[in-house]
Each structure stands twice: as structure tokens, then as C-alpha cells.
Amino acid sequence: MNNTSFRLIGSLPKIGIRPIIDGRRKGVREALEDQTMGMAKAVAQLLSENLKYPNGQPVECVIADTTIGGVAEAARCAEKFAREGVGVSISVTPCWCYGSETIDMDPYIPKAIWGFNGTERPGAVYLAAALAGHSQKGLPAFGIYGRDVQDATDRSIPEDVKEKLMRFARAGLAVALMRGKSYLSMGSVSMGIAGSIVNSDFFESYLGMRNEYVDMSEFTRRIDEEIYDKDEFERALKWVKENCKEGKDNNSPAMQSSRQRKDWEWEFVVKMTMIARDLMVGNERLAELGYVEEAQGHNAIAAGFQGQRQWTDHFPNGDFMEAMLNSSFDWNGIRAPYIMATENDSLNGVAMLFGYLLTNTAQIFADVRTYWSPDAVKRVTGKELTGIAENGIIHLINSGAAALDGTGQQSRNGEPVMKPFWEITEDEAKKCLDATSWRPAIREYFRGGGFSSNFLTKGGMPVTMMRVNIIKGLGPVLQIAEGYTVDLPEDVHNILDKRTDPTWPTTWFAPRLTGSSAFRDVYSVMNNWGANHGAISYGHIGADLITLASILRIPVCMHNVPEEKIFRPSAWGAFGTKDLEGADYRACKNFGPLYGKF
Numbered sequence: 001m002n003n004t005s006f007r008l009i010g011s012l013p014k015i016g017i018r019p020i021i022d023g024r025r026k027g028v029r030e031a032l033e034d035q036t037m038g039m040a041k042a043v044a045q046l047l048s049e050n051l052k053y054p055n056g057q058p059v060e061c062v063i064a065d066t067t068i069g070g071v072a073e074a075a076r077c078a079e080k081f082a083r084e085g086v087g088v089s090i091s092v093t094p095c096w097c098y099g100s101e102t103i104d105m106d107p108y109i110p111k112a113i114w115g116f117n118g119t120e121r122p123g124a125v126y127l128a129a130a131l132a133g134h135s136q137k138g139l140p141a142f143g144i145y146g147r148d149v150q151d152a153t154d155r156s157i158p159e160d161v162k163e164k165l166m167r168f169a170r171a172g173l174a175v176a177l178m179r180g181k182s183y184l185s186m187g188s189v190s191m192g193i194a195g196s197i198v199n200s201d202f203f204e205s206y207l208g209m210r211n212e213y214v215d216m217s218e219f220t221r222r223i224d225e226e227i228y229d230k231d232e233f234e235r236a237l238k239w240v241k242e243n244c245k246e247g248k249d250n251n252s253p254a255m256q257s258s259r260q261r262k263d264w265e266w267e268f269v270v271k272m273t274m275i276a277r278d279l280m281v282g283n284e285r286l287a288e289l290g291y292v293e294e295a296q297g298h299n300a301i302a303a304g305f306q307g308q309r310q311w312t313d314h315f316p317n318g319d320f321m322e323a324m325l326n327s328s329f330d331w332n333g334i335r336a337p338y339i340m341a342t343e344n345d346s347l348n349g350v351a352m353l354f355g356y357l358l359t360n361t362a363q364i365f366a367d368v369r370t371y372w373s374p375d376a377v378k379r380v381t382g383k384e385l386t387g388i389a390e391n392g393i394i395h396l397i398n399s400g401a402a403a404l405d406g407t408g409q410q411s412r413n414g415e416p417v418m419k420p421f422w423e424i425t426e427d428e429a430k431k432c433l434d435a436t437s438w439r440p441a442i443r444e445y446f447r448g449g450g451f452s453s454n455f456l457t458k459g460g461m462p463v464t465m466m467r468v469n470i471i472k473g474l475g476p477v478l479q480i481a482e483g484y485t486v487d488l489p490e491d492v493h494n495i496l497d498k499r500t501d502p503t504w505p506t507t508w509f510a511p512r513l514t515g516s517s518a519f520r521d522v523y524s525v526m527n528n529w530g531a532n533h534g535a536i537s538y539g540h541i542g543a544d545l546i547t548l549a550s551i552l553r554i555p556v557c558m559h560n561v562p563e564e565k566i567f568r569p570s571a572w573g574a575f576g577t578k579d580l581e582g583a584d585y586r587a588c589k590n591f592g593p594l595y596g597k598f
Ligand SMILES: C[C@H](O)[C@@H](O)[C@@H](O)C(=O)CO
Pocket: 308, 343, 367, 398, 399, 445, 532
């Protein structure tokens, strides 16, 4: 296991816990000290036992030195949190306390309040008063209030409260982790794809991120001038020869490259992979080799590679680089994935980043290529779609950036999964590699050659497809479709796959239908998708995405998450409670992007 790959600059954000108390001494406060601090400790324990940073370490919680009964203690807490690098705050209280005198006023820190549901003391009354204060001051906060009354002596956290604490903490940490990091654009706009017109106003205002841009000629420079670790290169090439099997060449004989050229292409794409990684996060070895500036990297938590067409018309394509970096393993062992968008589609890169930061798992990048209705499948294969595929399927397929974790060759309790890197075994990494062949790139598309990863995702995995789009005059919106990967009968798969580019990785996706609007049927899901790409994350993470989007003030324009799981700041209720989607738009517009005007 190797956790050095998440080596971005900036310490990992902690979760700050603020125990809030009734400030009246000589009876009230003293009687509440233990219970209040007890709640803070219980929340800290819950979160640090259950949440992990992208490097696999447990999330760190910091509790204020004292309970907070008034503004002086609130200020001391804020000072401690700033010193400790707190990025997310949770206030807890079992009693009445003084709203605006005690709340967390930092506008950039996502915040939640848990008000104990008891009646000896009115924790819920404080919760309501503090949330009203937050709303009135334009500092939206999440309210957490257990469904069932607890006894004053009960130190446990009820299940419904746990679920909300965890959902808020995962989303809040994602916000804090991306802040101050970069999206590195390698190259420019790919084939006119709007998502690769990288929009720094969006990254700065909505994500608190910055943009770095390098020309793809930087790859040529580093290859020609040998600005990479040559020892690592030798090791990497040997590993690639042993672990990455070259697949059948689908090019016509006249178009096929010579063995000698293919061997050169392999060396070239391995170098590209190392160089892209070094550009993203730096590499101390380069400083030892005399390249001190290059050793720094761009502090990139996500990146994109233009590839098509100027690069791929001449040089080997970026498929190997993108697929390997997005995966949880390479010649350096099992490690955190690097988030990289193909075709420099930064908006899909952001969706991948959301999925990654919420789950710590590798992501699939794909074209949302074809809706196959049951009738169309019947017509071309003579077969009926059955089971979860019975209403039709969507073919997710793109050369490039799908992580090899997307083969579905990792497992938990006998089921296919995509795991955080620290849970992946050597055997599972090997299985993902064995399930992948590297097919010489189709030269009609990729004149410079290269190798495309080819695999078929195992069916039966719960997954979430997501996508950010920017709409002029409105700003960014998020789309979410939860569903499952599907196993098709082999003959059906072969007929459908051969109609496309069978050298690319395929995921058959069946969204979960709700019977209404965009989820009326599978066709409507495809028809409502806002762009050519989607990012696919393991698990049903739609509820977490909705919480995350609300913190960033990105409205969700399409989702199939059950209403009881939707958790947004309490102020959202003031924009309407009947039509949650409309209320989300109004609330996001009213509060505006977290980091300032778009
Ligand atoms: C090879 C082709 O240009 C593909 O890369 C193209 O269909 C896309 O992926 C567009 O998003």
C-alpha cells in the first residue's frame, strides 16, 4: 500500500466540533457541561471512526477547548479552528443557548448544528433559533434534529442523526478538500467540446479552486529532454510488459503499425503517464535530477488532457495515461487515483472529483453514447432485455479515462465493487489488469496510434452517473442518475458492442426509474442528459451529491434520489417546501456561489 499519491499541498481539513451551552452560571451551565461536551466527543468519535481522507487516514476532529456560552468563547473557538486547519464545523447542544452570540460566522466553512431532541432542556429550541440566525445572516447551515425524544442521560447518537451527521461531514469535507487546489488543463479545447473550454470563473467562484494551464508541447519537451525519473521509467515499462496485455489490432492490415513502432509507442505512453502525474502533483525525484521547478507540480487535485486532435493526429493517444492515472494501482503499487478527464472535459472532471471526494474511489469517465430501447435490441439481436435491463439500457463508452477499477473485478461479500485503494488487495488489482486488454488505437481516429483500454464492466454494481453543465445566465447545474451496471448475455453484448468501437471499455447502465419527469423511462434519462459525457461513481451517492451541491450553491436539475434522503441547509425551506427542485434553484440563486460572484 502506498498513500503518497495524495500528496497535494495544504494540510488535510479537520472537522471542528463546537459544544454550545447556556451561558448562565450558578446552576444552569454547570449542570449541562458534561452532557454538552459528551455530545461533542460522541460526534468526534463517530466521524473519526467512520470517515477517511483520500490518503486513507482517519478524519481528524478538533473540539473547542471549552463549551461555548457566549461570544468570547465563540471567538476563542474560531481562533483554535483557524490554527488547527478546520474546514468544516458542527455545533452540538442539548439545551437553550444564545443564537447569534454563539454561531460559527465563517462564511466559507460548511456548517451544521445538532440540537438534541430532549425536553428537560430545549436543544431543539436553540437549533431553531440558531438556524433562523444563520438564514437571516446569509450563512446557510444544516439543521440536525433526531426524530425520537431521547432521555437527558442518553449519550448515544440515534441512527437518523448519525446518517445526517455523516452525509453533511462527507459533503463538507469534499468542499474543504478541493478548496485552494488546482484543475490542471493539459492542452486546450478538444474537438469543440464546451466542457473543455475551461472556465476559471466557475472554478474560482463555485469551487474555490484555481486553474493551471499547460500546453501539450510540455510533454514533448519532457520526453525529448528526458525530464522524468529514468529509474522509474525502466521499472514502469517492465511492469507494463508483465501486466498490461496488448489486445488484438482492429485496424485494417494496411493501417496497422509495425511491431517496432508499437514498442516505441508503449515507451512513449508510459512516459506520458509519468509526466502527467508529475505535472499534477510534482515529484521530488525531479529536483534530485536537477529539475527543481518541474519537481513542484501544479497542486492539481484534478486534470484534463486535450488529446484530440492536435496531439493524437501526430502522437500516441492519452488513453493509457488517463486510464492508469484514474485507476487505484500502477507500477508503484496500490495507491490513490489521480482524477483525470479525457478530452479535457473539465466539467466532467469536476463531476469525477465530486464522486471521488465523496467516496475515495476511482471514477469512470464515459461518453453517454447510445440509448438502446428494448425494441431496438430485439430488432438487432432477436433477444428480449430482461431483469434490470428490461426497460432499456444506456451504453457508456469512451476511449481513455475510465479507471480499470471499473472492470468490477474487486469484490465485497462476493459482490462486484469499486473500493477505496486501502481496501484493494494485490489479487484484485491483478484481476482488474487481467480483465483489461490494450488494443492498438483505431488509426482512423487516432493517427498517432497509442493503446485503448478494453474491458467490459461487470453487472450488478450500484452506480451513480453525474455531470456538471454550465448554462449562460444560470450558472452551473448538476445532473444525477442512480442505477446499476448490467450484464448482458454475451451474444447480445457482442452484437451491440461491435456496432461501436469494440476496442474501448464498455459499461451497460440501467438507471433506476421513478415513473415521472426525467426518470419516466430510460429514453428520458438519455434525452435529458446535458452533454456528451458522464462521470460514474460506485454506489448510490446521489443524496451526498445533493448535499454537496447545496453547499456550493449548484442547483440540481435532475435526480432520482428518494425525497426522504434529501438534506440541504435549513434556509432552503424558506424558498418553498412543495417543489423542492424549484426551491433549490431559488435558494442557490439567492445565496450565490460560495466563493463570490460568478
Ligand atoms: C474518437 C472520437 O473522437 C471520440 O473520442 C468521440 O466520440 C468522443 O469521445 C466525444 O466525446
